[in-house]
Amino acid sequence: MQKFTLLNGLVAPLDRANVDTDAIIPKQFLKSIQRAGFGPNAFDEWRYLDHGEPGMDNSKRPLNPDFVLNQLRYQGAQILLTRENFGCGSSREHAPWALEDYGFRVIIAPSFADIFFNNCFKNGMLPIRLDSAIVDELFKAVEANEGYKLTVDLERQVIAMPDGREIAFEVDAFRKHCLLNGFDDIGLTLQHVDDIKSFEEKHRAAQPWLYA
């Protein structure tokens, strides 16, 4: 997994609540058996004017000029600012894969859906929950200032604004540790093989029908 330590990145605003994973990556792209290449189809139905299907040459498709991420000023954004309950719906990990492939490493919102939130960390992305009031303020700042950037420092758990003010954020110690070091969970868990085996023995004795 790629590490995440410090990021100074352009912020793009997506001013809607309850953005679901169907919207982040529509189902027709879930037919792929690959893990990469979903970026050009992130937000496909909002982003393009035609209907997207796997295998199309996305560079030739008509862009929807009204979709915020298509605006010139937000090209190259690495931080997505959005509203409540981002990533709700389907558990598809294709959603964080698509956002990461698009270029986002940080997503800031007042709240996230659980499974999506979890999936982000598995892919070197950092979802950050901030107070609605702060999110509101950031929306205003992004819209008012072209080229608005934030610096996200995971080690110190702060977001630095251009004027020098800092916003603190929470992150689980374990997830932070994995992100900072780029550790993959499976490798870590397999360090506890003995614990798993002894649990399994106990469990088998208590509920033998699970092993019949």
Place this chain on the structure above:
Amino acid sequence: MSAKTLYDKLWDSHVVRQEADGTALIYIDRQLVHEVTSPQAFEGLKLARRQPWRTVSMLAVPDHNVPTANRAAGIADPISRLQVETLDANCAEFGITEFKMGDIRQGVVHVMGPEQGATLPGMTVVCGDSHTSTHGAFAALAHGIGTSEVEHVMATQCLVAKKSKAMLVRVEGALGKGVTAKDMALAVIGRIGTAGGTGYAMEFAGSTVRGLSMEGRMTLCNMAIEAGARAGMVAVDDITIEYLKGRPYAPQANLWEAAVTYWRTLRSDEGAQFDTVLELDAGAIRPQVTWGTSPEMVVSIDGRVPDPVNAPDAVKRGDWERALQYMGLQANTPINQINIDKVFIGSCTNGRIEDMRAAAAVAKGRKVAASVKLAMVVPGSGLVKAQAEREGLDRIFIEAGFEWRDPGCSMCLAMNDDRLAPGERCASTSNRNFEGRQGQGGRTHLVSPEMAAAAAIAGHFVDVGTL
């Protein structure tokens, strides 16, 4: 010892180890696998040269991409076909039991698991699918996971997790005529919103829940994720045990009694503490119909499409306006004046035998309205289909003008050929009304099977209790 919730009991009995910050390794008893969220996990295993920890804990089935008509011809779309073939190949390579497309046991993964007795009380159950919450109906700790976690569970039999908060949803009283578990679920979501359960494991209790069949309890737990809760659950009682008896994967002979004794302990203790308690009066719940593009945008059949001027805040007002525009609806339109183009009865929410019976009871001796272009019934599994046919339900549907299809996810998410055309409006028994969910530009209204059948007959939404 202090009183424990059902969730506490399920959690505590699966903790392998716990870190200081509360992050735990929990042991997984059952992993269900389908074709969409598993290929990258198998690929990861192979790249790392890892073997699955316990292949017998896995059970696989293709469901999202399978066709529901003319199945003998195979899957026409080459990309869909490759995905199903990849599942077949992976299962063969690793020795995982799979119910393939031609197998009568094939069906939507969350219908198949319980039907086989592969979901048992006291288990932890995962699947790369958010509606894994369904299995909580059996007092199992069941939740959806992402593909990285699918691989993690395959390789280690464990999941890295943190304990959620506990919410109790208590529903008391008798349900009114034409009111179902689906309406209860939608009423809960309407009340607390699609993020209301985020961070919680949700237990459904109360006399109304105890009065539901396993099918109804599965419908309820299925929709827990739409309220934001990763897991829903219901305590064990006689109905649970009766349902499981004799199922292929349920404990046999000498182990059955021991299992039942243990299962009976799987309920929240008297006086157990929940972080949040929500009380609902069953008698006050009316048949529900969603009007927008999120399951929380729901009103009762007697209601009207809401007016964004009455939205509680500016963000919501924007959402409502966008939803009305997408749905092609005017504020204040009475729900029972909304005409529909298509009807979909099926999915892991409402594709079980009881749902088939309920819809057939409404359809019986009636005709689908001429204005309805397509009304389709998609049983949740081959076994549901066979049972329905034994009961003659297929003939009732066909005589009324419904199409009777083969099992799969179908138009719940339209990954196969079953989908809405842009602008088409559908009465659907599925669980998500997101933009484009049933086909690009398609407009979905979530309802119960009874209400979907009634809408098919009337051509518009109608209170099934008055039909």
